Amino acid sequence: MTPDPPLLDVRDLRTYFLTDSGDVRAVDGISFSMSKGERLGVVGESGSGKSVTAASIMGLIEPPGSVVGGQIRFRGQDLLRLSEREMQKIRGREIAIIFQDPMTALDPVFTVGSQLTETLRIHRGMSRQEARTVAIDTLADVHIPSPEKRFKDYPHQFSGGMRQRVVIAMALLCDPALLIADEPTTALDVTSQAQVMDLMLGLADDRGTAVMLITHDLGVVAGFCENVQVMYAGEIIERGPAGQLYANPEHPYTRGLLESVPRLDDDSQTKLYSIRGVAPSMIQPPRGCRFWPRCDYATDKCVSERPRSCCGDSPKECACHFAGQFNLETDRAGV
Template sequence: MAQLLEVRDLQTSFFTRDGEVRSVRGVSFAVGEGEMVGIVGESGSGKSVAAKSLLGLIPPPGKIVGGQVLLRGEDMLRLPEPKLRAARGKRIAMIFQDPMTALNPVLKIGTQLTEVIRRHRNVGRAEARRLAIDWLREVGIPSPERRIDQYPHEFSGGMRQRVMIAMALSCEPELLIADEPTTALDVTIQAQILKLMKRLCGTTNTSVVLITHDLGVVAQVCTRVVVMYGGLVMEEGAVGDIFEAPQHPYTQGLLRSIPRVTEGKRERLVSIEGSPPNLLHPPKGCPFQERCPHAMDKCGELPPYFESKPGHRSLCWLQDGQGYPSRPLAFAGSAALQQGGEAP
């Protein structure tokens, strides 16, 4: 599979009165053409900041302080601002978490859709309106010829999210970044939106970076998983490898916290004790050390990445053959798959 996106040592900080908050501290991953990659982790792990950094959407006092974001070999972070603005929407598009705040409440849906289309495609008003109606119909909006002239508040949450997907895909971008696109939706609508995204991206061959805290969603639609914590990638691998044989204790903890659908059994959920690290003063060693049941003196030093197999890496000293053996969770993958459906 040809590589579309390659992120190398991405670093993003926020410079506050109290000091530098290092939200993303050296994140690297890649996305192939037509691939859907999930980025998971607790709130505050750096997922959304990393995603917005790919588009250069870090407002002051934030700043991307290092790294590369290579889209087909071109470093997006080195582009002049006019070229970067032109690339947003045309080459890379983003679906934000809350469509009600992402859409302008005083402008009609059609106005917002046609503005995006006319900005990135050389078409007139009439053609832009026709394309906007076609995309509304494509994402499942009933009576698009009528609803294109309505305001965001006249749409339900699920319908607003469909409008956001239409807006993001209307210029057929090479890469789509979806930042928790189903968080505010009920389970039934969530399933519909995920199915819609997977179908449309398959039709257009658009690659997807899906930001979520829901492991069931990842199991349902993604091919690879990036697990983030404390501004770093803790583990990365194929969906099957991550869910059936997790190598990092943090990944194992996330999977243990998923409710299991086991008939006739009642079990308590296993939580991860403690709190995420303070990234104003990030630990020098493994950021998960204070919460890890296998922590040892060596964890005071940040480990390199170890590969348990090609394409499956983890940032943990347990994988170097020393200390305690890593204990894969045989039940974890099946629990997540039960919750989110079959892995692709």
């Protein structure tokens, strides 16, 4: 028996933005894959390329940006070779995306009900009455109270958390195989975030939807994702099953990130570990390892030689010359 081909397979993807001062290499040669129903976390700080990755998959990169290389295979088909018309059939129906700001997906001048039914009528060819029933059921699925009444309301009459839940409802109307959620709870309060994540987890489980969760929040990923990949300066620098990656991060950047967040279950008020400096320019990223200027362990090799990048072939990978050879606690105690 051959294993199932991956649902999504990204090979050596490069997305650059052309500017007057040079090419901004937002995504610079990343490879990864997702299987059916997998929940993958893509973690990184601003400018690491995580949202550009999502936009590249959806075919939403616009000039001055362009995908300059690589392949994005979805169910074996290279999305980069599809025409805009063909891509439209995939977008929304097969792969759906939700963003941080739910108002990017909701039109303020139409009622929530009419936006939901429009999707159903266009994509699934339902009659007005059928679509209305399904739309109301879906609102109930995402825990909108009195859905029949709220069906007639405009987006501004909903709270932020409810709007995001409506957007999730809309994204799932066509039962996509893959849902890309780009910072879906970043604009929400923590109790609304808990509601939204709880809902996404339940829906993904029920329907077997694969979810790519893009976020800067290591906590949100911990409760949701089976696998995690960490991005830095346009590259994937480490990937692995969530349990292993959090318990035993091998890349100094991953370690640094985990160490620098204050934790709710930690009552110490001692100094936080902090990664020095700031993220590098993406026009002229450092030669060698992109993290070396901020790395506590950098050697001459790191400055001159680029570490082998994560290629997506094995479940646990780390793009560092000295992967896993650090012990932060003892190293720091020794300082």
